[in-house]
Amino acid sequence: MTRTEEEPARPTEPLEPLNPRAVGTSPVRLDGPAKVTGTAPYAWEHALRDPVYVHPLQSAIARGRVLRMETGRAEAAEGVAAVLTPRNAPRLADSSDRALAVLQSDDVAFRGQFIGAVLAASPEAARHAASLVDVEYEVEPHDTRLSSDRPDLYRPEAINPADEADTEEGDVEAALAAAHAVVDETYSTPMEHNNPMEPHTCVAVWHGASDDGEPALTVYDSTQWPYGVRMTLAPLFALAPERVRVISPHVGGGFGSKGLPHAHHVLAVLAARTVPGRPAKLALTRQQMFCLTGHRTPTIQRVRLGADSGGRLTALSHEAVEQTATIKEFAEQTAAQSRMMYASPNRRTSHRLAALDVPVPSWMRAPGEAPGAFAAEVAMDELAHALGLDPVELRVRNDPETDPRDGRPWSDRRLVECLRTGARRFGWDARTEAGARREGDWLVGLGVAASTYPGFGGPGSVAEIERTSDGGHAVRIAAADLGTGTWTVLTQIAADALECPFDAVHLEIGDTALPTATVAGGSAGVTAWGSTIVAAAREFRAQHGEDPAPGARTRSGMPENPDLRRYSVASFGAQFAEARVHADTGEVRVPRMLGVFSAGRIINPRTARSQFIGGMIMGMSMALFEESVLDHGTGHVVNHDFAQYHIPTSADVLDIEATWLDGPDPHAGPLGSKGIGEIGIVGSPAAVVNAVYNATGIRVRDLPVTPDKLLRY
């Protein structure tokens, strides 16, 4: 990911593999006692004196201009310190990123956009005063409707994170025309929202006249990337990066939505500048999160598959249509995994965007892979049906020997083993013909799908090691723990890298006072930060020997892993689901799911299992529940709370198990580890939908699978 200004020289020799001792064991989470008592401080919870509470004002139209804001009554209300509007808000030094140019113009580009804020002595006073502001708009017609026949669909320059929008290989049309069996279907996934349990929170303190007379900024944040917040905010407020400190020791979930700074960061700092020296506290409400923290774009995906009579793919075409915003582009890589998942001599992938009057879409757990694999893996199920072939067998027959994108060898692709192991453990051979198994009022079926996630995780982080006076080692890196187990697993890695006991490592993370770290995103965090710690530990030993004096200290980055150029590195998995569909009501229950993953070395089986299962549950949720309903009349997500945007609760989650194939990936770096945070949500939605088909004979191609889609009229 992005390199920062603070990276010292890093070693260039590739790192030797780590000798695992603590790695591979399951210590209980180090942050656990603080989490179960509720004393681990999240962003809102740092003890700060004399705060002001910030309540945002939001646009009630989806496109147009703010003409007039009547703020007199709000300003006169008890406890109010200030009311910010586009007219009086401090000017930013850089407003080129329109998603972050908060209160810098009167323009409204989506409904719910910030148009002001009330600062007051209590949350109640701020919220009440916000209701007293009258706003007059110049309303322009807005357009929020995504469709695949819009004339203004365009091809983006690149797709997330940095890939080409389209690929074309061979002659897809001719191959389809000549194929023994063809699938040509269109699938859709809805807009979805990450909804981490901790709302996005930013507490900013502007030190107008710090000791040296220069201003400085402290931000208590909930972020997957402390240095990303620093690097984004500093230029907006004309501060040198080292004048901005971001503190984020604990993050209450993120799933991508806390990966990049959003407009609320800027609003909190604008507020802080208005009351120098006082903390400005801003926590978005659950409702506000639905327009201000990013979303997963809805997708419309046409998938065409052709196969010969032996069940081998002769054509694979995956064309995706998605939305982006008018103020900033985000192009999700929906079809990208269809470039590498299966072998096919003829292949096409494409991405087309519509720029709509909506908030900017962003990362949500496995952006691209999750919705893309839904369409592709349901299409594979349809092809298996058309061929009369077992869906596991179809995938096995099309497993490519090398990466179809460029012919590189796989570093460690064991998808077939995942499929076979899973089929055996899940009791796949009990699967019947579609619609053939009924137990009482319930139709029962089994489904399978394959999963993959790219192996990211390169240089860009720096770790510091220091011998402490108690004979242990301080290990410092500005990594993030958003439930990922970072506190614990980096301590395990550091203990092995320093060849010292687990409890002799004193880890410090989540603060830009520590050396820089890349984002907790792309399932790359632990691999990137852990490899950096390995590199720093070796430098430390080289510089200071086996028994250094207290205070001995080393900082280092990590070298490039040359194998990442020679080999194609990715995680793989096979997901199995059982669905029970009520014959009369269409209610769907998922009594069993099993995921078998191949993700290189597992650092901590206890926390890894939780993360895999958490991803699979989110995948089940994507299949059955999640849908942000955008009302095109207002441009507003109407079901913007947990009563209406459904996620699973305890009663929905039955027997869900995750397991993995042992062994490090020999080419994935010194840890041999690959990403585990996202792959659980890839393929699991398709496994559930395929199980529903097997139960009912009804093929649902538009998520979520609500009961109405399963009723026969």
Place this chain on the structure above:
Amino acid sequence: MDSQLTLHVDGEPRSLTVDNRTTLLDALRDRLGVTSPKKGCDHGQCGSCTVLLGGRRVVSCLTFAVAHDGAEVTTAEGLAEADGRLHPLQQAFLDHDGFQCGYCTPGQICSAAGMLAEAEAGHPSSATADGDGPGGVPRPVPLDEEEIRERMSGNLCRCGAYGNIVDAIRAVAGR
């Protein structure tokens, strides 16, 4: 309008003045600095703010502080012993990895503590086959997995720790 009141929070009397619009949750978090209960939705829809009020579980975002003058409030922090020893539920959550990000966790644990007491007192849930014992006397409801899932469904966990949470609670309920 403001009111004066006293809350007994985790065993300590705490006197405070609140705006009458202040929820119990905000009184704890913003007035008293007791941040163990979390705010996930502020609408009674997620359970993150669950505390024990007079021994019963409530979502503290849905009730006004001013209505609880003199009340006993127990948070997850207060379930642990003063010397730091964890409540059996807290230890079970650690052992079973009953959380990831930890934000829903204090609410889950308070909810579980309240739920165990409800089952012990014979309160049925929609998963309970039959309620009372002979003569209409309530009897403790045995807590199998289905009962626990049903009774814990007011507490959302976006990290998806549900299976481990149920295992943790079963380990304690079985004692």
